Amino acid sequence: MDRDFPLTRREREIAALVATGASNKEIARELTISIKTVKNILTKVFAKTGTRSRTELAIRLVRLEFGASAA
Numbered sequence: 001m002d003r004d005f006p007l008t009r010r011e012r013e014i015a016a017l018v019a020t021g022a023s024n025k026e027i028a029r030e031l032t033i034s035i036k037t038v039k040n041i042l043t044k045v046f047a048k049t050g051t052r053s054r055t056e057l058a059i060r061l062v063r064l065e066f067g068a069s070a071a
Contacts, residue, residue: 018045019039019058038069 007015010031017027024038031038042054051057 007045007048009042011048014041014056015045015049015061018042018054019061021058 003047013031017030024035024042025047027033027038028035040068046052049060050056051060
């Protein structure tokens with residue numbers, strides 16, 4: 001994912017958790033950060049990846065991981 005999108009370590013962590021279906025509350029609890037921080041970082045992730053939703057982000061990540069024909 002690094003070469004495709006310039007995401008920070010924390011942005012990658014949150015994107016990966018979103019791809020598993022985790023809610024903002026679950027992500028916040030897992031990473032011991034506030035829900036507001038999750039939302040702020042997720043907004044940055046959407047902007048950097050050109051996605052507009054959690055589903056679109058998850059699909060994009062799966063395609064990067066497994067190739068363009070996945071998902």
